[in-house]
Amino acid sequence: MAKQISQETFDDVVKENIEDFEMTVEEAIAEAVQQFETQGVNLTMIIRDASLYSADGQKSVHPVVEALNSLSLDEKQGAEEFDPNKHLDIVRQECDIDLSRRCFAGKNNAYPVLLKTLKNFRTSNKEMFVKTLETMCSLCNGQPDLLDEDGAEYFMDIMKDESNDETVIALIVKLVRLNCIKHENNRKMFVKNDLIKELVRILTSNRKSPTIVKEVSYGLRCLTLDDDLRVPFGSAHENAKQIVTEGDALRSMLEICSDYTSDISVQRELFSTLSTLVVRDEFCQEVKDLGGLDLVLNSFQTNISQKGIVKQVLGLLKALAGNDEVKIAIVKSEGLQLILAGMTQHQGNAHIAAVGCQALAALVLRQPAHCAIVMQNNGHHVILQTMKVHPNDENVQKQACMAIRNIVARTRDHCTAILEMGAEELINRARNLKSCEDEAKAALRDLDCQVDLKIRWTGEKGSLAQEAY
Known part of the structure; x- marks a missing residue:
C-alpha cells in the first residue's frame, strides 16, 4: 500500500525548500512532489496550489x-x-x-x-x-x-417530503446516491430507512421529468453494486430482488421506457438499471411477459448508430438470456442479427466488443440451433475481428474466447470454418494475457486444437508433480 502524508507535512517541505534553497513557490512545490513520489508517497489527496503560498513559503x-x-x-x-x-x-x-x-x-x-x-x-x-x-x-x-446516521436519517426525511419540487427531488436523490457508491454500510443504512420504497415512489410520480427518471434510475442501480472492497460480500442481490418484488419496478420502468422512445439518454439509464435488476429467472420472464423484450429490440434497431444505447441493450440482452425461454425469444426476434450488426458498426469500441461477445456467448450456450444462426450470419467473423481490433484488451479477448468456445462446445462441425479464419493463432495470442488463459485454453480444447492442460495435483503423496494430458 502506498504511503500517505498530511497536507501539513507537504506544506512544511514546500516552506523548507523556499527558505533553505531559495526556490520559487512553483519550484518548491515541484521539488516536494518529486521528493515524496520518489519515496513512494501517494499525493492524490494533497493540494498543490501555488496561489496558497506566499513568497516566503507561509501558507495562507x-x-x-x-x-x-x-x-x-x-x-x-x-x-x-x-x-x-x-x-x-x-x-x-x-x-x-x-x-x-x-x-x-x-x-x-x-x-x-x-x-x-x-x-x-x-x-x-x-x-x-x-x-x-x-x-x-x-x-x-x-x-x-x-456520512453519519444523523445525516442519513435527515436526507431520507427530505426525500420523503412529497412537497419537494423537481430541483430538490433530483438533488436529494443524487446526494443519497453519492453516499451509496462504494459504501455497503451506507447502502444498508438507507435501505433500512425505506430508500427503495421512496425511490420507486419518486420514479412513478415524476415519470414526466427526464431529469428525475435518470437520477432515480442511477440511484436504484447503485443499490445493486458490489463495489465496497472493505466488506467480504454485500447485499446487491437482495436489494435487486427487493426493488423488483416490493416496488414492482420492472413494470414501472418498462412503462416509462415507452414514454421516452425519442430520448435515448433516458432509455440508456433505464436499460442499464434493468440489466442489474433481472437477477432471477422469473424476473427475466416478467420483462418478456410485459412486452419489454420487443421494446428493447425495437429501440436497438432504431438507435443502432448510437453507441450509448447499443452498450446498454447488449448488457440487458445478455442478462435476459439467463432465462432459456427468453433466450429463444430473443433469437426468434432476430436479436442475434441485431447484436452482430451493432458489434460491426461499433467494432472500434472495446466495451461494445466485450459485452457483445458476452451476449453472444449467453445466447448460444446449450443451444446448437442458435450456434448455426450465428455461423450463417458470419458471427464468427465478427468475433474474430474484435480480437484483431482489440489485441491487448483482456476483457474483449476473454469474452471472445468464451463466445467461440460456446459456439463449438456442442457443435464441433463449426470448428473448421472458425479455424480457417485464423482463430487458433488469435486465441493463442490471447493466452499470453494474464486473465485470459483459462478461457483461451477452453476455446482451443473445444476447437480440437493442441493445448497443454496441466493437472496441478496427481494424487501422489508428497508430490506436486504436474503432467499434461
Missing part, C-alpha cells in the same frame, strides 16, 4: 476554511456581514476541482457545517437550501465515509 488560510468558519457562526451574530451564498459558492467550487480539495474540506468539518446549514435553511430560505444541497453533493462525491 485556505478559502474553504474561512468559508466554513463563517458558515458555522450563528447567522444572527453578524447579519450584515453574513453572506451564505458567497461562502457556499467557495466551498462548492473548491470541492468541484478534485478529490484532494474535497478531502481537505472534509477534514475541516465541512460535512457537519453543511448539515447544520441545510437544516437551518430548509424552511427559512429555499434558495439557500438548494444551494446547500448542491454544495453537499460536491463534498460527498467520492467521500461516502463522511
Whole structure:
C-alpha cells in the first residue's frame, strides 16, 4: 500500500525548500512532489496550489476554511456581514476541482457545517437550501465515509417530503446516491430507512421529468453494486430482488421506457438499471411477459448508430438470456442479427466488443440451433475481428474466447470454418494475457486444437508433480 502524508507535512517541505534553497513557490512545490513520489508517497489527496503560498513559503488560510468558519457562526451574530451564498459558492467550487480539495474540506468539518446549514435553511430560505444541497453533493462525491446516521436519517426525511419540487427531488436523490457508491454500510443504512420504497415512489410520480427518471434510475442501480472492497460480500442481490418484488419496478420502468422512445439518454439509464435488476429467472420472464423484450429490440434497431444505447441493450440482452425461454425469444426476434450488426458498426469500441461477445456467448450456450444462426450470419467473423481490433484488451479477448468456445462446445462441425479464419493463432495470442488463459485454453480444447492442460495435483503423496494430458 502506498504511503500517505498530511497536507501539513507537504506544506512544511514546500516552506523548507523556499527558505533553505531559495526556490520559487512553483519550484518548491515541484521539488516536494518529486521528493515524496520518489519515496513512494501517494499525493492524490494533497493540494498543490501555488496561489496558497506566499513568497516566503507561509501558507495562507485556505478559502474553504474561512468559508466554513463563517458558515458555522450563528447567522444572527453578524447579519450584515453574513453572506451564505458567497461562502457556499467557495466551498462548492473548491470541492468541484478534485478529490484532494474535497478531502481537505472534509477534514475541516465541512460535512457537519453543511448539515447544520441545510437544516437551518430548509424552511427559512429555499434558495439557500438548494444551494446547500448542491454544495453537499460536491463534498460527498467520492467521500461516502463522511456520512453519519444523523445525516442519513435527515436526507431520507427530505426525500420523503412529497412537497419537494423537481430541483430538490433530483438533488436529494443524487446526494443519497453519492453516499451509496462504494459504501455497503451506507447502502444498508438507507435501505433500512425505506430508500427503495421512496425511490420507486419518486420514479412513478415524476415519470414526466427526464431529469428525475435518470437520477432515480442511477440511484436504484447503485443499490445493486458490489463495489465496497472493505466488506467480504454485500447485499446487491437482495436489494435487486427487493426493488423488483416490493416496488414492482420492472413494470414501472418498462412503462416509462415507452414514454421516452425519442430520448435515448433516458432509455440508456433505464436499460442499464434493468440489466442489474433481472437477477432471477422469473424476473427475466416478467420483462418478456410485459412486452419489454420487443421494446428493447425495437429501440436497438432504431438507435443502432448510437453507441450509448447499443452498450446498454447488449448488457440487458445478455442478462435476459439467463432465462432459456427468453433466450429463444430473443433469437426468434432476430436479436442475434441485431447484436452482430451493432458489434460491426461499433467494432472500434472495446466495451461494445466485450459485452457483445458476452451476449453472444449467453445466447448460444446449450443451444446448437442458435450456434448455426450465428455461423450463417458470419458471427464468427465478427468475433474474430474484435480480437484483431482489440489485441491487448483482456476483457474483449476473454469474452471472445468464451463466445467461440460456446459456439463449438456442442457443435464441433463449426470448428473448421472458425479455424480457417485464423482463430487458433488469435486465441493463442490471447493466452499470453494474464486473465485470459483459462478461457483461451477452453476455446482451443473445444476447437480440437493442441493445448497443454496441466493437472496441478496427481494424487501422489508428497508430490506436486504436474503432467499434461
